[in-house]
Amino acid sequence: MDFTFSEEQQAAAEAARGVLSQVAPDGVPSPALTQGRPVADDLDRTLWAKLADADLLSLLLAEEYGGAGLDAVALCLVLREAGRVLARVPLLEHSAAAAAVQADGGPELRSALLARAGRGETVLTVAAHGRTGHDAAELAVTARPDGDRDGGWLLDGVQTAVPWAFEADFLLVPARTGDDRSVLAVLARGQEGTALAPQVSTTGERLGEVRLESVRVAARDMVTADGAWDRLRALLTTGTCALALGLGERVLDMTSAYAGKREQFGHPIATFQAVAVQAADRYVDLRAMEVTLWQAAWRIASGAPGALPVAGDVAVAKIWASDGVRRVVQTAQHLHGGFGADVDYPLHRYHAWAKHLELSLGPAAAHEEALGDLLAAHPLG
Known part of the structure; x- marks a missing residue:
């Protein structure tokens, strides 16, 4: 396998850096200051428009829908940049949903949604957390044929913690x-x-609980291809790993800068062995997060076969992302001392987002269990 990024993938990352460099991650109050209320009600529409103008909302779409025809690796490169600045836009959910419709939706659905989604005129999101956040999302809602409509369906159930549920046009x-x-x-x-x-996440952002009672869905608005949900979930999970990597890298940069200028006993604390060793350990975590991310993204992009299905690489990436990002922000809090406990300091907001990404789509323990099941089902001997 070759993890070298193509010119097109690198160009996407550079475009994302150009747009996202204008985002101030401390521009939104820490969730600790909001007393259980959402920190804000809407996505960053200005940033959303800039991402659309830079063709970053249509990376995975084919040229016929105005897209670049790129792959999961390119998307993860862009998401990594978004994670660095805590970009308040549904870049992951929107891109993954559009990719799912393109890959497995019918021609009417693709025609109705994709071109507008690529231009950012239509916002898409995904309900991926099920009824409780711990159960399989597909088990939270039942779909049965609608006897009164030719080929239609009726949906009943509850999906919790749906991101951008109040802002998205389609779910x-x-x-x-x-x-x-x-x-x-x-x-x-x-x-x-x-x-x-409304619900409020650990980041302070507004989520939504969606209740469905005999919701009628036309046949053209259903994606029934085998494996469509598994492919969408794999892309969502891998994209979450990319966001966690970008966040962790930014936090380690903040910590290194602080340790280099914070003096104790007449010396920068960065020169103390205990501090240097902790920072080095977190650097190792980030590199492990990175290599497992690209392994999973490459597997999704190439569809390459292996001893284990794509789910195995995705599980490994999420294990490292969940554990790694938690250790990075914990060490950062520790080495920042009193500043780490200051809810007005940007690090506190990064810590809240890290906790959300750690648990989103399953913590490390859940993916360790899934990986164990995959290994048992696919013996390597």
């Missing part, structure tokens, strides 16, 4: 059919039978 909802198949439904915001209640 992709995984569901399970009576014959135990996973499908995806594309629902318009405010569609009849849906109810939306």
Whole structure:
């Protein structure tokens, strides 16, 4: 395997750096200061428009939809930059949803959504956390044929912690059919039978609980291809790892800069062996997060076969991302001393986002269990 980035992938990363360099991660208050209220109600529309102008919302789309036709590696390079600045846009969910519709949706659905999504005129998101955040998302909603409509479906259930549920125009909802198949439904915001209640994440951002009661979905708005939800979930999980990597790298940069100028006993604390060793350990964590991320992204992009399915590489990447980003921010809090406990200091907001990314789509323990099941099902001997 070759992890060398192509010119097109590097160009996407450079474009993302150019746009996202204008974002101030401390521009939004820490969730500790909001007393349980969302820190803000809307996505950063100005940033969203700039990302659209830079063609960063259509990376994975084909040319016929105005896209660049790039792959998961390119998307993760862009998400890495977004993680560095805590960009408050649904870049991951939107891109992954559009990719799912392009790969597995019908021609009517692709025609209706993709070109507008690539231009940022239509915002997409995904319900990926199930009813409780711990159960499989596709088990939280049931889909049954609608006897009154030719080929239509009826959906019932609850999806919790849906990101950008109040801002997105369309929501992709995984569901399970009576014959135990996973499908995806594309629902318009405010569609009849849906109810939306606000929730607040550890980052302080607003999430949504989506309740579905006999929601009618036309056949053209259903994605029923085998494996469509598994592919979408793998891309979402790998993209979360990319966000965690970018966040962790920025936090270690902040910590190194602080340790280099903070003096104790007449010397910068960076010169103390205990401090240097901790920083070095976190650097190792970041490099492990990076290599496992590119392994998973490359596997998704290439569809290359292996002893284990794509899910194995994705699980390994999420294990390292969850554990690694937690250790990075914990060490940063420790080495910053009193500043690490200051909720007005940007590090506190990075810590809140790190906790969210650590647990999003499953903590390390959940993916360790999944990896164990995969190994048991695919003996290497």
